[in-house]
Amino acid sequence: MPHPDLAALDTPSLLLDEERMLANIERLRARMDRLGVGLRPHLKTCKSVDVARRQLAGAVGATVSTLREAEVFFREGGIRDILYAVGIAPQKVARAAALRAEGCDLTVILDSLPQAEAVLAAPGGAIPTLIEIDSDGHRGGLAPDDPRIVEIGRRLHAKGALRGVVTHAGESYGVVGPPAHAAFAERERLAAVTAADQLRAAGLPCPIVSVGSTPTAHGADTLDGVTEVRAGVYVFFDLVMAGIGACTQDDVALSVLATVIGHQEERGWILVDAGWMAMSRDRGTAVQAVDHGYGLVCDEDGRVYPDLIVKAANQEHGTIALRPGSTASLPRLPVGARVRILPNHACATGAQFPAYTVIPAKAGEPLRTWPRFGGW
Amino acid sequence: MPHPDLAALDTPSLLLDEERMLANIERLRARMDRLGVGLRPHLKTCKSVDVARRQLAGAVGATVSTLREAEVFFREGGIRDILYAVGIAPQKVARAAALRAEGCDLTVILDSLPQAEAVLAAPGGAIPTLIEIDSDGHRGGLAPDDPRIVEIGRRLHAKGALRGVVTHAGESYGVVGPPAHAAFAERERLAAVTAADQLRAAGLPCPIVSVGSTPTAHGADTLDGVTEVRAGVYVFFDLVMAGIGACTQDDVALSVLATVIGHQEERGWILVDAGWMAMSRDRGTAVQAVDHGYGLVCDEDGRVYPDLIVKAANQEHGTIALRPGSTASLPRLPVGARVRILPNHACATGAQFPAYTVIPAKAGEPLRTWPRFGGW
Numbered sequence: 001m002p003h004p005d006l007a008a009l010d011t012p013s014l015l016l017d018e019e020r021m022l023a024n025i026e027r028l029r030a031r032m033d034r035l036g037v038g039l040r041p042h043l044k045t046c047k048s049v050d051v052a053r054r055q056l057a058g059a060v061g062a063t064v065s066t067l068r069e070a071e072v073f074f075r076e077g078g079i080r081d082i083l084y085a086v087g088i089a090p091q092k093v094a095r096a097a098a099l100r101a102e103g104c105d106l107t108v109i110l111d112s113l114p115q116a117e118a119v120l121a122a123p124g125g126a127i128p129t130l131i132e133i134d135s136d137g138h139r140g141g142l143a144p145d146d147p148r149i150v151e152i153g154r155r156l157h158a159k160g161a162l163r164g165v166v167t168h169a170g171e172s173y174g175v176v177g178p179p180a181h182a183a184f185a186e187r188e189r190l191a192a193v194t195a196a197d198q199l200r201a202a203g204l205p206c207p208i209v210s211v212g213s214t215p216t217a218h219g220a221d222t223l224d225g226v227t228e229v230r231a232g233v234y235v236f237f238d239l240v241m242a243g244i245g246a247c248t249q250d251d252v253a254l255s256v257l258a259t260v261i262g263h264q265e266e267r268g269w270i271l272v273d274a275g276w277m278a279m280s281r282d283r284g285t286a287v288q289a290v291d292h293g294y295g296l297v298c299d300e301d302g303r304v305y306p307d308l309i310v311k312a313a314n315q316e317h318g319t320i321a322l323r324p325g326s327t328a329s330l331p332r333l334p335v336g337a338r339v340r341i342l343p344n345h346a347c348a349t350g351a352q353f354p355a356y357t358v359i360p361a362k363a364g365e366p367l368r369t370w371p372r373f374g375g376w
Numbered sequence: 377m378p379h380p381d382l383a384a385l386d387t388p389s390l391l392l393d394e395e396r397m398l399a400n401i402e403r404l405r406a407r408m409d410r411l412g413v414g415l416r417p418h419l420k421t422c423k424s425v426d427v428a429r430r431q432l433a434g435a436v437g438a439t440v441s442t443l444r445e446a447e448v449f450f451r452e453g454g455i456r457d458i459l460y461a462v463g464i465a466p467q468k469v470a471r472a473a474a475l476r477a478e479g480c481d482l483t484v485i486l487d488s489l490p491q492a493e494a495v496l497a498a499p500g501g502a503i504p505t506l507i508e509i510d511s512d513g514h515r516g517g518l519a520p521d522d523p524r525i526v527e528i529g530r531r532l533h534a535k536g537a538l539r540g541v542v543t544h545a546g547e548s549y550g551v552v553g554p555p556a557h558a559a560f561a562e563r564e565r566l567a568a569v570t571a572a573d574q575l576r577a578a579g580l581p582c583p584i585v586s587v588g589s590t591p592t593a594h595g596a597d598t599l600d601g602v603t604e605v606r607a608g609v610y611v612f613f614d615l616v617m618a619g620i621g622a623c624t625q626d627d628v629a630l631s632v633l634a635t636v637i638g639h640q641e642e643r644g645w646i647l648v649d650a651g652w653m654a655m656s657r658d659r660g661t662a663v664q665a666v667d668h669g670y671g672l673v674c675d676e677d678g679r680v681y682p683d684l685i686v687k688a689a690n691q692e693h694g695t696i697a698l699r700p701g702s703t704a705s706l707p708r709l710p711v712g713a714r715v716r717i718l719p720n721h722a723c724a725t726g727a728q729f730p731a732y733t734v735i736p737a738k739a740g741e742p743l744r745t746w747p748r749f750g751g752w
Contacts, residue, residue, distance in 0.1 A: 011465065012752060044691055065653075065692040086692045087637040089387065089649055090712040111638055114711045132638075139693050140638040140647050170690065261463040262487055262508075262516045271516050273465055277441075278752075281657035281724055314546065315420055315723055316441040316462045317515050335490045336466040347691055348657055352727075354751045375730045376388060376654075 002300040003359050005367045006338065011259040012278035014353035015340060016370070017302065019361040020253035021235060022054065028217060028234045029058055037223045040083060040210065042232030043069055045347045048356060049077040050370035055235055061105075063230045066376050067095050074104040083107045083210070085166065085230065087132060087140050090118035097122040107208075109166050111142050116155050126161035130208060131199075135191035136184065138170035144194035150202045157204050164208030165195045168230070172215040176289075177245045181219025188216050193225035215246045236346040239296055243288040249296070249304060254350060255340040256295065257357075258318060260333050270320040270333050274341060276313040280348035294318060295341035295349075302340055305331055310341055378676040379735050381743045382714065387635040388654035390729035391716060392746070393678065395737040396629035397611060398430065404593060404610045405434055413599045416459060416586065418608030419445055421723045424732060425453040426746035431611055437481075439606045442752050443471050450480040459483045459586070461542065461606065463508060463516050466494035473498040485542050487518050492531050502537035506584060507575075511567035512560065514546035520570035526578045533580050540584030541571045544606070548591040552665075553621045557595025564592050569601035591622045612722040615672055619664040625672070625680060630726060631716040632671065633733075634694060636709050646696040646709050650717060652689040656724035670694060671717035671725075678716055681707055686717060 006015075032039040038060030043052050052073055056062060061081030064070045073079040080103070084096065088108040100106050101124050110116055111132040120126045131149055134141030142149050149165075156162035172184035188211040196206040211223070212230035214237075223229065236254040237247040258274035276294065285292040294310035297320055307326035312319040318341070322328055333339065343349035350356075351374060358368040382391075408415040414436030419428050428449055432438060437457030440446045449455040456479070460472065464484040476482050477500050486492055487508040496502045507525055510517030518525050525541075532538035548560035564587045572582040587599070588606035590613075599605065612630040613623040634650035652670065661668040670686035673696055683702035688695040694717070698704055709715065719725035726732075727750060734744040 010471075010752060011467070086649065087647065089635040089637050091387070091635060095386075112711055115637075118712075134640075137643075139645075139688075139690060139695060140640070259465040259467060261465050261491075264510075264516070267513075269515075271463065273462065276658075276724070277727060281659070281721075282652075283657070283659075312515075314515060319515060335488055336494075345657075348652070351653060352750075374728075376386060 003367060006257065006300060009257060009357060011257050011338070012274040013257045013357050014350065014355070015255045015257050016236075016356040016358045017253045017255070018358050020251060021051070022361055024235055024237060024251060024253060025055055028231060031218065032229055035220060035223045037226050038228040040228045040230045041235065042085070042230050043073060045232040045235055045350065047350065047372045047374065048370050049073065051235065051356070052077055052079065060228055063232070067092060067099070068373070068376050070099055070104065070106055072373055074099060074102070081105045083109070083130070083166070085109055085168070087111060088115055088119060090115065093118045093122045093127065096127055097124050100124060100127060107163055110152070111140055113152055113155065116152050120155070120159050120161060126156070126159040128163045129156050129161050130164050130166040130210060131195070133165050133167040133191050133195045135167040135188045136169045136171040138168065141167060144191040145198065149195050149198055150204065153199045153202065153204045162204060162206075164206045164210065164227075165192050165199070166210040167192045168211070169213050169216050172213050172219070173240065173244065175244065178219050181215040181246065182221050185216035185220035188212070189220070189223055189226055196225065214241060215244060218246050233346050236350070238346040239292045239342055239344045240284040240288070243285055243290060249342065252342050254346045255298065255302065255342050256349065258339050258341060260335050260337045260339070262335065268321050268330055270330070272318045272320060272339060273316060274310070274318045275316045277315050278352055279310065279313060279318065279341065279343060280345065280352050282343070282345040282348035284344040292344060295343050298340040298342060300338045300340060379743060382633065382676060385633060385733060387633050387714070388650040389633045389733050390726065390731070391631045391633050392612070392732040392734045393629045393631070394734050396627060397427070398737055400611055400613060400627060400629060401431055404607060407594065408605055411596060411599045413602050414604040416604045416606045417611065418461070418606050419449060421608040421611055421726065423726065423748045423750065424746050425449065427611065427732070428453055428455065436604055439608070443468055443475070444749070444752050446475055446480065446482055448749055450475060450478070457481045459485070459506070459542075461485055461544070463487060464491055464495060466491065469494045469498045469503070472503055473500050476500060476503060483539055486528070487516055489528055489531065492528050496531070496535050496537060502532070502535040504539045505532050505537050506540050506542040506586060507571070509541050509543040509567050509571045511543040511564045512545045512547040514544065517543060520567040521574065525571050525574055526580070529575045529578065529580045538580060538582070540582045540586065541568050541575070542586040543568045544587070545589050545592050548589050548595070549616065549620065551620065554595050557591040557622065558597050561592035561596035564588070565596070565599055565602055572601065590617060591620060594622050609722050612726070614722040615668045615718055615720045616660040616664070619661055619666060625718065628718050630722045631674065631678065631718050632725065634715055634717060636711055636713045636715070638711065644697050644706055646706070648694045648696060648715060649692060650686070650694045651692045653691050654728055655686065655689060655694065655717065655719060656721065656728050658719070658721040658724035660720040668720060671719055674716040674718060676714045676716060680718075
């Protein structure tokens with residue numbers, strides 16, 4: 001039975017299934033315990049103090065993607081140990097230093113000497129830093145054997161700011177199945193450990209060896225030499241993660257509640273009031289074996305309708321139709337009927353909404369509202 | 377010369393070139409004057425009371441895509457005549473009626489009898505309504521000769537709620553050049569006028585004949601029988617509109633200011649702190665003759681770098697590179713350098729930000745901040 005309060009919600013609304021979320025959190029926490037490494041959840045997915053609190057229990061600290069996230073999670077969430085995991089712009093050093101002056105144990109990352117010089121010149125003293133390593137050609141970072149790692153390391157260490165190395169196998173999102181994710185996890189591990197060994201061989205300290213992505217965190221067989229793992233989307237999961245086998249569709253904790261506003265019978269279309277403003281423009285499953293359009297349609301209780309997807313989206317219109325070639329039949333969904341739509345990408349869809357409407361894990365409890373924030 | 381205050385801005389920031397915006401507003405206003413029809417700007421693009429005020433001068437009223445837009449523009453912007461141009465969900469009737477009770481002259485649209493019954497049963501009396509007509513198979517609406525138009529019209533008219541017809545040629549975004557846009561404009565006009573004639577032939581009133589999209593508004597040769605034109609993205613324009621010849625790149629008033637945070641020299645990549653969270657996931661130019669990736673890169677003063685695009689985006693990382701096959705050379709942009717990125721789709725990119733930073737039309741004036749809103 002759908003939660004009785006759903007009928008009174010305005011649409012589109014962002015629903016969070018607390019039971020699924022708690023299971024997702026517990027699943028990764030138990031895994032990291034078994035592997036004997038710390039977990040540092042990436043809060044860019046949730047952008048919510050309420051969600052973060054649940055993710056942080058037993059974790060070594062938090063990861064963020066913007067200084068605004070660091071500020072909100074520290075000031076409003078009381079989270080002290082925060083890694084800002086996007087290469088620092090020199091112009092952002094003062095703001096990072098201000099947060100440290102308030103008592104936040106903020107660490108930054110970088111992969112060049114000009115950034116290191118900026119971090120060393122921070123007001124109030126050098127900011128603790130990880131050197132970014134490139135493990136898979138995804139975006140930033142130095143190759144694990146790049147001699148600049150030691151050069152930058154020396155410069156940072158001279159002012160006591162060298163904390164270690166960090167890498168992220170972003171390309172792991174493009175491969176399917178646990179064995180492929182395990183291979184990327186080993187690549188990530190090897191890159192970080194190689195870079196750490198390079199620093200240590202030069203007589204430099206490297207207490208932190210940080211790796212991670214949701215697929216590699218769930219795929220890793222061993223994490224020898226790694227001290228902490230970062231992951232973000234594991235908390236909600238989404239269709240992209242289900243498409244690469246990092247979870248099942250039944251693990252996806254986020255969905256968008258929408259209302260039917262019309263039909264084009266001859267074309268087999270059902271129109272709803274969730275367009276790309278609600279779902280986001282993310283089409284992450286377009287490159288996967290099964291393309292879910294702008295999302296996979298479920299009934300109000302979260303049961304997937306076979307082959308029913310949001311095939312097109314305008315700003316505030318979603319066009320629901322059966323997947324091309326499907327032999328399923330279109331469900332009867334009159335004007336005013338409600339559906340739930342699983343998103344391609346939880347980080348992108350979540351960011352379109354000001355708050356989560358939480359369906360509580362405990363039966364009989366009312367819906368709750370957990371605010372989200374955005375901006376930089 | 378770039379505005380002197382840009383250097384102090386945090387990045388990513390959403391920049392609005394006021395001079396270009398005012399020229400865009402004036403261009404469409406003058407065109408509608410020449411064609412002798414009213415203009416009803418669609419405020420879903422700007423979601424800003426400050427921008428709306430400039431668009432509404434001389435207009436017949438506003439168009440919105442959500443009830444929240446209607447509420448904010450009425451309560452905070454003092455805009456009374458508002459068309460909510462997404463098929464009304466029965467559950468939203470009470471909220472629409474509440475806004476009317478406050479004094480807002482809100483009109484809704486629909487294309488089915490169940491919606492009409494809901495609108496007629498609104499608390500406080502039937503809500504004025506336009507019947508939605510499908511002119512190009514884009515999404516909702518009845519075919520111009522569908523007998524249900526009269527059936528619904530009669531039902532609405534019995535309670536004095538029939539105001540007219542409305543259509544939108546969304547498919548015009550997919551064709552290139554003014555002649556093609558003119559053809560779509562004629563299709564839009566003909567569909568709306570045919571439906572209006574059907575109502576009138578049945579003895580029903582049809583005072584409002586509403587058409588529009590940015591390409592057709594700028595492409596229309598004649599608008600006989602039309603009373604008002606709706607358009608939204610004309611206010612800022614974007615790369616998609618430039619790609620179909622509805623504007624030039626020099627008309628695009630919106631850009632994202634970003635900071636260089638790293639390089640991968642061997643790959644020819646420049647990394648910036650504007651990823652898809654800033655640019656949105658909109659890849660509208662991917663289907664056009666020239667694909668701009670996640671945006672076209674300009675210097676801090678807004679001059680386009682030849683062939684330089686955001687070729688890939690993660691949540692907070694943009695990867696800038698030369699277009700494949702380009703013979704241009706990569707500009708020297710060291711860590712800390714600033715660029716401006718023109719967006720594929722102004723509505724989508726704008727929605728990622730809490731405010732515009734306005735570069736004033738008048739030289740010597742300081743930057744201004746105009747808040748934006750989101751949600752439903």
